[in-house]
Amino acid sequence: MTTAFRAALAFVLLAGFYVLVGLIVAAAVFFDVLLIVDFHANALKAAIVLTVAAGALVRALIMVSRRGGGELPGVPVTREHEPALWQTVEDLAQRVRTAPPDEIRLVPEVNAAVSEDTRFLGLKATRRRMYIGLPLLQTLTVDEMRAVLGHELGHYSGAHTRLGAPVYRGRVSLIATVQGLGDHPFFQRLFTLYAKLYMRVSQAVSRRQELEADQFAVTIGGRKAMAEALRKIHNAALAWNLYASGYLSMTGAGGYRPASVFGGFHALMSDDARQAELARLSEQPEETSPYDSHPSLAERLAAIELLPEPQHVPDPRSALMLLRDPNVAVQAVEQSMWTPEALTGLRAVSWEELVAHGMYAARNAEALHDLAVAGQQVMGATRPYLDAAFEAIARGQQAALEDRLRERGWNPSETLLSGVLGQALEAVLIRHGQARWTLSWAGPARLLFDDGEEVALSEYAAQVAANPSAVAGLREWLGDLGVRHDYVPEEASAGV
Template identity: 30%
Template sequence: MSENFSKLGFAKTYIYPALALFLIPIGCLVFYTYIQSTYDQQFLEAAKADIRNDQQLTPEEKGGLIAFYETFPPSRLIVSNQPGAAEWRELQDTQYLIEQYSLAWAVRISWLCIWAGIAAFVLTGIGVALSLQSQAMQYRSLWVGWHSLRLFCTLEVIAQGLLVFSLSFWIPAFFFSVYIIKVLLLFAIIALGAIGVVIAAIFKRPNDDFVVQGEILTREMAPQLWYDLEQLSSKMQTAPPDHVIAGIDDNFFVTQLPVKVQDKHEQVQTLTGRNLFVSLSLLKKLPGQEADAVLLHELAHFSGNDTLYSQRIAPLLARYDHFLQGLYEGGVSRPVFYFAVMFRALYEISLGSLSRQREFRADRLAAEATSSHDMAHALLRITAYSQYRAELEKEFFEAEEVHEQVNLSERIDGGFLAYTNSFVDKHNVGELATAHPFDSHPPLKQRLEAIGFRATPDAMRSVLYDESIGNWFQKIDDAELLEREQWTAYEEQFRQFHENILAFRYIPSNQQEQELVEKFFPPLTLTAAKNRPVSFDFEKVTYEDWDAPIYYREIESMTFENQWGARLDLVVKRNGKSKTIKLPLSKTQSEQQEVMGTLENYYGRAVSAIAYQKSLKEPEPMSPDEDRFSLET
């Protein structure tokens, strides 16, 4: 989440929706208070008439009784301990008492939800404010916040579920003097379903595996690299990493989270402890002192316990995000979801703030151990490389034809030096940030200014125009082979992914395009009702009882019906008119699911292709030229 939002934008996006937390309680409070007031008035009018007509009571006794009922109407007597309240309750009809008790408790639950919501807003604000103080306080506030909020949200969902269920009784009962069993059962199922989903989300462990493509560098594979890392670690006053992973990503990072390392043979090994990831492609382009600065920056995260607190915080965030999904899927729990999202958004501000402080600290320590020029030059080189790689990948991805091969690494190596001129001239360099899997990095301009570095565009070109191979790359045995193997695997994965994407873009206009689409969406014949065939291909579905096949572009909606036999009702628009065409389904559930799943997938592909081709024909909006950013002050 970006921190560059206006106060109004944040309020409209998070605060205002969070107020939906009070929607059901306040609505129920107003409704049930109105019912109580109506019933109290009806009771008082009947009681006054009976008292006045009672010839056995003296005027003083009549006045006293009327004053008592005016002070203590049924809505108060039902829960009061005042003298006479218990006797009054004993005289009432059982059903009347049950209704009064349900109203009283509905009002109490509504008030409880409202006051608990207000308290949650206040405590959330305090927790987020405290989390800005330090990493330790950030972890403690999130730990307390997670455990408190999941309890609050769960109880709030239960309470609001009860209120929604009570409405299903009282709305027809009060306005129409009836209650409908089917409606009560329906709302009971809805409320219980929401409660069940939310409770399950608390205890279900989310899949938060962190998988990295790369090769584990043992001391035998890179003895000089390990020796120099130990020297740098000593300079940074921290222990060296437990493991080093070499990959081809466009970043360096450290973590103490468990890392699943997948090698070129797709074998996975889990590493725990302090892990350092190095980019072979970047090590090849970083001169010695620049590489020292980058590695010292990463080691500084170890010395500052940044990775320790990330290790503690990450699982809490993963569980909280999983809990948010449960709140969203619960239906009735959606108002509570918006409140919980607001807390997550506020906490993201804290995470971003401290993350930037960590980056500034690591930059400063690395610059002090080398020089501000070395740190700044490394940041410029890494940013330019990341930008160039991203632009080439976008170019490959947006291509409308199948790639016989993706020569991404070759294009990067052959064109990087020429690219540096356009990078400095055309890009808003100061607003760019380096990639990172865990932390949000500040813009380059802020990082360079924080270490006291100033540079003109010409100086930046001079820094970037260096084609010497970095000496850290040469400290790894068979580094060229390791890098080439990883690029080969990555480029093939990229090619296959792009090929798959093309299948969602094409409305085939020739045999080659049709063959590609059919590679992923081949003609299929499945079983419908009474073992009769239903056939699918990339553009239509065919059934023998229909006059003509149904093309996916004709379908407006699909509905599953199981009354009088399972079937799909397809609303089709032809010649400007809509009509419903039925597809009877097999009685076997697995065959039903297979037909519906296939239709959904093939229809989804066709819709995506139609939308994509339409977007190509629409003119793109004009955008003003961006001003070139200069680091010169």
């Protein structure tokens, strides 16, 4: 089945979706009119079901039509700001015989993309945009970046973006329709089946278009550059996901944000141990689906190897060379990542400080507070002294402590008390300046004493939780660290 035939079929299915909606609305109107002319109980039931379903359909489509494009991501760069980048894009556009974009935007994503505003179901283009991910400029060479840009411009040359606008709109409409029919199981199943058929056909078109765009990329940069670019992008996407979940997710802890987002990503990508981990992850087999918008990496690499090798002069310099001043571009894109509230309300700090605060907030703060409150409740103390929890353990009240911890949202487990106790003791060390969470780009953050020894309290906490007689030794150890018996966590300094 050719790409053109699949594309035509996708448009037919999209039209069929609106026809199906129209039929249901028409059926609802028919039965409503029938009730007015000649009332029947059976017609009443059908009219109610169809009218409610038609209302849900129309409401879903109205909501989709009212969705604005929203604020565009990233930072626009003009020819005056980035002449080398624009010149490169315009030269490549000439080579693939298409018009260059009207706008280039640098975005904080491991991706490059193009879009095209269209009218008349994609028959007329109005404005073209190209999005270039700053992490790609950090990761790729000039050679590889040119190949990637050639791939994206190839979408213009093949009119892929013009097809993409209505097809994408159809996907959004179908998904919204299915979600809006949650109270109508029969109609929801009907439109779910239709949506799956539409997605299979339209995504097959998208996958074929990606392979066609790869041909333009090879013409621009050669097989080696494009293949290496795809491998690097695959690895960089894995790294960015890891970076976002393990590091950027700490943003907001204690009122802080990272002062250098892309500097941190560069540090992670430069770490040898992390690179080895990413290499292992990239070797794992890819999961594929008929609903994927892109072919698998293996499929794309295999197709590239079959293409002719063009004459090409390699350029192994960093793609950042395409920017007039990378530091200025980095700062501008980082600013675009934050809301005005985050820029004014969160203090920009080093990654070392952010990790120290973020790990404490995620692992220790709640454990310390909740253990003290649980101890207060079990022992009937006037205030949430941490020592009240120790006293409850000393008196064999572990079960009561665990009950209070579960009431505060902790998940029940065999190690509930020992786990919370261990995290609370870590918090005490941190608050009293004895230990600190330490940044590592090679793996998870580590809690270290001042002399560099790693804090390991899980076994000790388990011994104390299981043995009331061990509480005396715990109190003595904490006393040597300067922790008073009347220590109340909420009154401790917030600094970590």
